[in-house]
Amino acid sequence: MPLKLNVGDIVVLKKSHPCGGNEFEIKRVGMDFRIKCIKCGKELWIDRVNLEKRVRKVMQAEGGEEKA
Template identity: 45%
Template sequence: MEYNLNDIVEMKKQHPCKKSNQWQIIRMGADIKIKCLGCGAIIMFSRRDFEKRLKKVIPHAD
């Protein structure tokens, strides 16, 4: 699955804030940092863990 910086992604599990399971990618490298669109919490994953937990990339409305 292909994803880039600032893409909106949906993870397999919902965030405990229960407002959203959609996240924005805010940093990419060996680690990936994502921000919850519901509450603004920021979480960092290794690329391997991120790809395991990723459900889908939300397409942009360009």
């Protein structure tokens, strides 16, 4: 079952970005995701399958709740 990911959520990935950050904000959802590195601001496109494999933790945008 796919993860419930929404625009504005912050995801922590298993691998870090070359800048050293591993927290990304979701900018667009769908078959492909656009995510933005919190540390350097670089935006990346990644497909749903690869993103779901790499997610370690999801922090919801509105409530600040965490999901493992």
